[in-house]
Amino acid sequence: LKPLSLVRRDEAALSNVKALMATSSSSSSSSSSSSERVGFFERARVASLLDLQGEHAKALELLEPMLWPPGGQQQQQPQPQGGPGLKAAAALLRELVARHAKLAEERAKRLQSGASPGGRGSVEMLDAQSTSAQELADRFIKPGRPCVLRGVAPGDAAPRWTPEALRAALGKTLVPLRKLDDSSASWAKLEFAGGVSFEEFSATHIEPFGTGGADGVRAPRDAPQLFDYSIWQQCADVLGAQVKMPKWFPVDLYSYASARVHPVTGSAAPTLFLAPGGSCSSLHVDFLQTHFWMEMCHGRKRWRLVPRDDLALLYPQYLTDLNPVFPADLDAVEEEHRNPGGPYPALRCASVLEVVLEPGDLIFVPHGWPHQVENLETTVAISANFIDASNVAAARAEAEILGLVEEDPKLIADALRDAISTGLLDRLLREAPLEAESLRAFKARHGETRAPQEIQKRIMQAGSAFFVGVGLAAVAASLFFRGGGVCRSV
Known part of the structure; x- marks a missing residue:
């Protein structure tokens, strides 16, 4: 499903959405009779589809149980796998949906007020x-x-x-x-x-x-x-x-x-x-x-x-x-x-x-x-x-x-x-x-005294010098122990 095809109201895209929504509804009802137990990703997918169809209020309603409440206290419900990370993803998704809702409201007001054509x-x-x-x-x-x-x-x-x-x-x-x-x-x-x-x-x-x-x-x-x-x-x-x-x-x-x-x-x-x-x-x-x-x-x-x-x-x-x-x-x-x-x-x-x-x-x-x-x-x-x-x-x-x-x-x-x-x-x-x-x-x-290429070159040079140093140390150690062995045998 291409999002812009849905936004543009292409018939094929709308047909795909109906099929996805039906699948999601079936999956949700078979999972549990309680909406609180619907899987995180299923809920997020349905909310996204609702949002792209322009049903922003329904999408926001579906997302609310996935978020931390306004007071900052964790809701008393099963936590999805991943916990805070998934909550953060839900918060971003909610921000996107909320923007769409606000923009749609503003757009409707402009049209209903009989706004004159733009210049x-x-x-x-x-x-x-x-x-x-x-x-x-x-x-x-x-x-x-x-x-x-x-x-x-x-x-x-x-x-x-x-x-x-x-x-x-x-x-x-x-x-x-x-x-x-x-x-x-x-x-x-x-x-x-x-x-x-x-x-x-x-x-x-x-x-x-x-x-x-x-x-x-x-x-x-x-x-x-x-x-x-x-x-x-x-x-x-x-x-x-x-x-x-x-x-x-x-x-x-x-x-x-x-x-x-x-x-x-x-x-x-x-x-x-x-x-x-x-x-x-x-x-x-x-x-x-x-x-x-x-x-x-x-x-x-x-x-x-x-x-x-x-x-x-x-x-x-x-x-x-x-x-x-x-x-x-x-x-x-x-x-x-x-x-x-x-x-x-x-x-x-x-x-x-x-x-x-x-x-x-x-x-x-x-x-x-x-x-x-x-x-x-x-x-x-x-x-x-x-x-x-x-x-x-x-x-x-x-x-x-x-x-x-x-x-x-x-x-x-x-x-x-x-x-x-x-x-x-x-x-x-x-x-x-x-x-x-x-x-x-x-x-x-603004805090950059060297160009990135210069920094990377210095890092490469330092790395080369380090490995050369390690190599020389290894050679020296080898010679030392070999020499030590010779001395002990004399």
Whole structure:
């Protein structure tokens, strides 16, 4: 059973659900006449099916006996195998169902109130050379408004990298590829498309399409692309020295927390994108309530964004975690604007902002804003997700929920809490430079004095030295005992 097929009300999916529900009911009744003794996994499966069908209240009712009561005292009922771990899983499932219930209620209110059709607008443009970090924070970052800084100088972020320059720099470096799959329930509908050398990726998926513009051959929507490839983790020695971190975003608690949780692999930002014209990513919201910026180095990208307050109108589905997937994208929103009457009537009430990014443009996307991106030409860009004072509370709350069942988010939440309580956030703000900062200096200020590759190299060297030392000690011991034996025989 594919969750998105059920959300989209496909007949085959609905038929499968009825069969599963019948099987579950039969299993439940044969297990016991008491609902308290129904197996944990059976109860969770039925709750999930009810939730995906839109029966959120029934799903929540079914989940309640699986949770710790509000007072924190354990309920007097048989404990499922695994105890607290399964309770935590039930708590996360309940959070997903509760979100669906809240969003459905909000969506119904908007429709019943006769909400007018959503409008179309453009993202506000600012002059990069005359916009200070303080102005951007006060007018856009803190209030949660997107904007585009136009005219960012090459020395203020990334150079104007071209596909040819990247091929010369990265050559035989192995890179992971991703591509769009409209049937996928993954984040942004992007699936792993294998790993190849950069030069093979360029020769096969970039160069055949030239610029990929209106006058050239465009790649298919699902063409493989280099998506979110970490410069700091993977190629700091090759590209890192050329990157400056923009002055408008001087604090990143996500980098700090990631490096603390993963001291060897470190944090990811900034990341590199290279894609042929025609390729795209589907509608998505960035993870963990992080803000996002992207600067264009080469080519043009079409960005479409929906305000955070209109999220419910897009029918988001939280299937396994807190990253929503969507049964329809912004093309469907535009079609609903033109021809109302589709399967998702609330889409017509959603507002859409649009902008085309060109080289030297830098877009800021506030946390929680759904967006969809299309490569109008072959494009090169760098980006970063980040957490600062304006979204740290939202990010920490999200991490704590995910931390119910995963260790990493829990540790991230702890690190974010410590960043506030120890005064680290205030110190990072005080120490922030007034101009663009080298990538290495930015990372050092956030607790990473060495790039992950350098750390891993030192570990390998230390390991080699250790084994060499052990080997020499073994040889010395062997010679000693052999020598001792000779002495005793004399």
